[in-house]
Amino acid sequence: MKIMKSIVVKSLLALLLLANAASAAEPLPSWNDTVQKKAIVTFVEQVTREGSPNFVPPAERIATFDNDGTLWSEQPMYFQMAFMRDRVRALAPQHPEWKKKQPFKAMLEGDMKAVSVGGQHALVELIMATHAGYTTEEFAQIVKDWLVTARHPKTGRPYTEMVYQPMLELLAYLRTNGFKTYIVSGGSVEFMRPWTEKVYGFPPEQVVGSSFKTKFELRNGKPVLVQLPEFNFIDDNEGKPIGINQYIGRRPIAAFGNSDGDLQMLQWTTAGSGARLALLVHHTDAEREWAYDRTSSFGRLDKALDEAQAKGWTVVDMKDDWKIIYTFEKN
């Protein structure tokens, strides 16, 4: 019973600290006091206040987040594509034929325009050449090693520092209010899971994304899973609600995206009953980040922007709504 008492006392202290912290900390400090911030706070208060007609029990407070362009930047190209480029370069000595063979030649020369000429087919070839053949453990290590040395061309920062401080605050705010938060990204789970917990606080089981088929093998009696050169699932557009249903099995009450690839996820989320939050991050800040929407090759926001306006979804204007973009701006 002594131990139990000590646990109780410790828990009591922790609760008191928590109570103080909760009353002291204003949520979303990097958000300006605009209608967008208000929409978020109003929604969270509605679904968490017991007795409110829109109250949602904690277990059903599912919130899903796109990654590229919603939680971290996606320019001048998706970061997983920069990873692929660097992997093609690292693997090139073992593939002398790549010097003459497209799309590898273009990738080695850093000529992304020439890569894009090859279209979907070239992209798939590059993805498979850089992701397949590894065991799941080998590949996770490759991703971790890459993140240590790779730097973003514009900021010179590690890619994992190119995450949006206001969105980190939003994640913290939702989690404090009992939400279970998920990534639902077009990027692959193999590329995301090695770092999403440390950077954003998403454990591996809360990361939904595109994925590769794997093969179970016994190597000297030890089982391994080997990544195959075949997509298992493409988690984009219609794939997002499909992936949500497949992996989570519940409809989110809040969804966050930034491009047409997120449209169906937002439609699916808002089609449920009760209070719903659908939010788009609009890239409007050419100075601190990038400004792009309807014609961008990465993160095109066109149809979803129209639908957001028609349906009254929350559209965040990065330039006006966010005091800072990246955490490192604090320093």
Next chain:
Amino acid sequence: MKIMKSIVVKSLLALLLLANAASAAEPLPSWNDTVQKKAIVTFVEQVTREGSPNFVPPAERIATFDNDGTLWSEQPMYFQMAFMRDRVRALAPQHPEWKKKQPFKAMLEGDMKAVSVGGQHALVELIMATHAGYTTEEFAQIVKDWLVTARHPKTGRPYTEMVYQPMLELLAYLRTNGFKTYIVSGGSVEFMRPWTEKVYGFPPEQVVGSSFKTKFELRNGKPVLVQLPEFNFIDDNEGKPIGINQYIGRRPIAAFGNSDGDLQMLQWTTAGSGARLALLVHHTDAEREWAYDRTSSFGRLDKALDEAQAKGWTVVDMKDDWKIIYTFEKN
């Protein structure tokens, strides 16, 4: 601050109640004091005791459970198959051709031997005819409705009462000790998720299983997901570690099964470093449940039994190790 104090006081009371309950309750009351129960308790104590060389942080305490034959019975046939039989009967008036067409004719006549003659192909035909074409919401309702009226042929009980009381206690014991528990079943998620939370305490996002492909559609502007007549994933044998990697993204430290379909999951689980628990439920009780293993058509346990013996995995003898099988035996 008044509200905060009230929360603190309530939490303190809850903690005291919890402390009393924890010191009073002996874990696994329906388990006899055999070497199998001891193996479970020893494992849990090892991985939860801080400072122990085998300590595992709570976030990594993943435990995966097969369903059919591990958490509930699977005789005289998998319960999802009984569901299919009843669905074929319910749908027969809309399909007069089934009276003359196999495997439907055999299913309508309840002639399971004749159904099995059709092999894998016939089975797939039956699965698709009874599971495809519905929206995910329609299908969940069909499963719920079926469970209300369907009765097991031997006990006359609802199928959801054919769950093993000792396994419910094991689930509770693991959860109390910070484990995150998952179903990893050959049965389909569409069939399991509507009831696993209520019956076992697995929320939808902790149910991994076989699944159907779905299609995203807008019906009068409202998005729906329609189940297609095509498998998305078969979660059996090699599929179990593949599914675990795909859905959870972490290797379990404990896995529970009862048949050869669970062998690879147990291999995958035990191949990790540190303390591991691999457990097989051996159906040895012809009187209170069923006795079967190496030659059964449902839940065959042959190779996995050999490997369990060779590797010293825990094999539960239902007859000797369990005081009762089903919860209703308590009454």
